[in-house]
Amino acid sequence: MKNIIIGQSGGPTAAINASLAGVVRQAMRSGEIGEIYGALNGIEGLIGRRIINLRSSIKSAEDYDRLAATPAMALGSCRYKMPAPPHQTYDEILRIFKDYGIGYFFYIGGNDSMDTVKQLSAFFKQKGEDIRCVGVPKTIDNDLPCTDHTPGFGSAAKYISGSIAELALDSSVYDMFSVIVAEVMGRNAGWLTAASVLARDTGCGSPQLIYLPETPFDPDDFIKRVSEYSKKKQLLIVAVSEGIKDKDGAYLSASGASVDGFGHAALAGAGRYLESLIKDRLGCKVRSIEFSVLQRAAGHYTSATDISEALRIGEEAVIAALSGQTGVMMTLERVSNSPYLVNFGSVPIEMCANLEKTIPAEWIIDGCDVSDEMAEYLRPLVKGNAPSFEEGVMPSYLYLDKTIV
């Protein structure tokens, strides 16, 4: 029997370990796979032969569930761009795969990771090697094409929309007008920022304004809108993507650059830029908040839909590889919204590697809001609270045994 190896790459999410658990579980129960290896720090660790045996860490049904409930990346990550072929790196990887008897390679990641899958599967095909490479999508940014959404997105969307609703409650306790600017991750695609719209489902009415990187940002129009809220003395919460750009495509964060007490130029984010803009033009009470990296690996507040789909897509990746597929990315296809049903499938990796999916223009309203279709698209993805594991008082995470084999 051939062995498998799994890697994780890109930024952390709350669901990427659920996909790892899914791959391992399906590999175990298939009866068609020998050893189950993990590469530490993605393709970088693979090249450095920093390879561990996953069977020694994941031993019980509870271990799978605990791994699925552990945020961030149990195997570690890398930001490694494969060199353009031909390159000796490809031969080196083939040699390592031969040494470890690898027949299947699973890479859980985003855009860059799918490029790795594409390059490696093409190389192995060209060499006549039956080593099957399958990409398992994950990214909080939800910017991979060919799939209805990406695992990891739903949990981050839940954290952001829930936190915006709480901010709205927190900010409305005093009897005065104030503006909160909440900066959300997303350089080119505004899916996560758009997800803040779900906060309105709680009845809080916030966020009142939503700014996405898909639409050029117009400071004058923005100030006009804030000024209207200021006249009505209503609480105003603005959700803004870190990636908003001006009409020339330049990030607006840069123009608000600040200098700290030591003379360093600190790159102020989009949130701080809008905060300064409001102070400067309107002089009203304003505070900016960054959800920062907390939004991407908040294991305490994950979507049950997201975690179960992440686990399942890992399992489906093994089924696809065993059935002969290679050079593919696994996908989610939404069959219906009510009841929410998805099919798991796959597409040739060329269709998605290095491509970004942004928000359809018809789902963006006036450059400062999103449509009901967007909210309907989002709701099933954040639904339910995934179970957590607590032993004693704090969450009980699964840490992998990182002994190199």
Place this chain on the structure above:
Amino acid sequence: MKNIIIGQSGGPTAAINASLAGVVRQAMRSGEIGEIYGALNGIEGLIGRRIINLRSSIKSAEDYDRLAATPAMALGSCRYKMPAPPHQTYDEILRIFKDYGIGYFFYIGGNDSMDTVKQLSAFFKQKGEDIRCVGVPKTIDNDLPCTDHTPGFGSAAKYISGSIAELALDSSVYDMFSVIVAEVMGRNAGWLTAASVLARDTGCGSPQLIYLPETPFDPDDFIKRVSEYSKKKQLLIVAVSEGIKDKDGAYLSASGASVDGFGHAALAGAGRYLESLIKDRLGCKVRSIEFSVLQRAAGHYTSATDISEALRIGEEAVIAALSGQTGVMMTLERVSNSPYLVNFGSVPIEMCANLEKTIPAEWIIDGCDVSDEMAEYLRPLVKGNAPSFEEGVMPSYLYLDKTIV
């Protein structure tokens, strides 16, 4: 039968509405109370006769539970300091209480709110009026004396320790040294920052350094310690209170003041100050994160212990008032740690109003860590996940009917 009125004051917490629910529930079932009024925006709204009837909003057992699970302050808040007596404001409040047939006043809040209870109860006694005033403690800062801890603290402590554990997982995915500085609320008392120590219970080993306002901050010693971690190439998470001060008692945040792109002097917080200090002296990779107001009203991640105690202390306040007590603050007395048992009691308000409880010196280690006694004190307070209410996808909060009566 006499009527009661309840107000909320100070900063929001995730548990203050649970205390409100407790007062209302006990008042209803006592059979000794007529109308149940709420003052909007605390004593300020009371003086302005912005008074609502709480019976019209809270109708079922589920409504109590939903209110208890709604963060921030359903009645709104104020930051109002009572004028020194004698002052016409006292006569005006008495007139309002007479008009509304008030026999009992419950004020849920922190230090300033307890001062209001003190002044009003003294005034009513002096006038020979049987209007009983009871303070119900709440503050995420845990800085009220005479009580083992304050409702609201446990939930904020849970959010902070859980988020630090997630930050540790998130930050350790890349194979490189980095420093994260996490800034936690607390100007004079470091309880919340100290609570970050519980993250270590997850096995993540973070935070490695903990800086509290109780100990003067020494930049040279700090840099020496960070430098040692940098040599070991270990992940370093620093939890720092927003209120750290230098040896002369000056807030360190001020000396790191920055100027933004518009020329405004923005007050940089303690976290950004430490970030700049590390960049300046060591030049290593560092990122600061503020938990901001998200930490005080995170209704999605509350301690079951905290919410149930907050509810119960509200009930006990009604029992105390009906038994004849006035001019008191309700307290929690820890009977044992394992099993965790508390008694509810009360103390004369003079013993706690305007006083602050800071961390005992013997629980602070080397000015940059806390002891096992601190962790043992904290654990029961963050234990368990309080239930949330979701209808559809998002939390379902209870909004009060704010019709003025």
